[in-house]
């Protein structure tokens with residue numbers, strides 16, 4: 614796991630945007646794994662900005678989102694399809710027919726839809742770069758604590774903590790879904806690179822459990838310890854409970870030197 618600590622959330626977003634831009638510029642048919650939530654919003658702003666000012670083109674990008682609520686449709690302002698449209702897709706030249714979310718409409722069989730989503734990812738030759746946030750309870754996607762580390766796209770019941778954390782986004786008498794379809798942990802681990810962004814003090818404990826805790830279904834993000842190319846971008850507040858902050862800084866300086874000497878090497 615490569616842990617990189619930045620001064621603030623804007624720098625985290627700027628660095629994440631560099632990763633995405635590098636992939637898009639390098640690979641003819643890049644496959645992006647996308648996330649929703651408050652954290653990646655500033656990444657998407659940076660990408661829109663790059664599209665407008667640096668001509669970063671999304672026209673060959675295929676994307677797969679981590680998760681989608683059950684019980685609301687794509688036109689609902691709370692759906693993650695809507696979130697992606699508003700924060701990214703409507704502002705760049707991506708072909709929306711090649712942007713996928715794990716949707717399970719009313720009456721559809723979630724098991725079949727989960728399998729179909731896995732199949733669709735395979736047909737696209739897998740995810741090159743998966744963007745991730747982390748829940749205060751250590752979830753990635755909607756893989757809540759106790760999720761199987763071998764899980765695949767399926768329905769999850771959200772925990773009370775996640776419902777409470779996300780209730781800020783819902784009006785008082787608005788329907789807040791308690792179920793979601795989510796990529797599984799094994800699905801996420803299949804991505805060639807994973808880029809996890811975490812900012813703010815309220816993520817510090819989950820970050821510590823992910824980076825330095827035991828590999829455990831109680832902290833689903835700890836599964837990233839098993840990934841060959843997991844990059845964790847943190848602001849100082851999210852990193853504040855890590856014991857080895859100086860080591861991460863030093864190791865990162867060495868990486869920068871190696872990249873300067875031998876060039877940036879990402880094996881997409």
Ligand code: PGA
Pocket residue numbers: 649650651652653745746747748749752753754
């Ligand atoms: P947040 O959510 O970015 O809104 O904090 C992250 C997550 O739950 O994965």
